[in-house]
């Protein structure tokens with residue numbers, strides 16, 4: 333059975349850093365182990381070292397700059413995140429867009445370093461163009477639904493279906509869907525529509541009981557995969 337991808341983007345929520353960021357990582361690691369599912373966490377750059385030393389689940393950066401080593405004040409390079417213990421990075425999130433040439437530079441460097449990459453797109457028409465840069469996965473998220481609590485699965489299922497059709501034209505790249513994912517049902521629908529998993533932020537980062545939320549996501553994801 334193929335495993336669903338559950339990617340939790342910490343963003344900069346107040347639970348994303350310090351002790352709380354670390355505790356959340358440990359909680360998600362527990363769920364991951366208990367359910368034998370891969371849960372990826374994309375954490376603030378400053379938390380990569382601390383979290384990756386303490387948990388076994390994949391830790392990603394939320395952004396990297398494809399710049400060469402040298403005089404680039406404030407840049408976070410693929411080499412930096414690898415050295416800090418990251419397994420990969422998000423790229424081109426709607427909240428952190430990147431020029432296409434910069435993305436190509438970053439992806440080439442990441443590949444050389446053996447880092448995974450999840451490239452975000454805001455529309456299905458970009459799945460093939462971005463897919464042809466061969467990241468590990470494409471994460472499709474309609475920006476207007478991000479943080480809204482209204483899921484792409486329910487509000488715009490056609491975005492997922494179209495993206496799934498498109499990704500089939502590019503071999504070896506996974507397709508994840510996100511934006512507004514709030515319930516196990518949202519996760520179930522997304523995977524039933526053909527995605528390989530989901531990306532989520534607010535429903536986990538703002539939850540009183542993130543364990544419960546992620547457990548329900550994983551359970552429904554497994555159910556959907558089982559029925560495929």
Ligand SMILES: O=C(CO)COP(=O)(O)O
Pocket residue numbers: 341425473477478479480481510511512513531532533534535
């Ligand atoms: O941007 C997202 C994940 O990268 C999705 O955010 P929300 O889950 O808050 O809609």
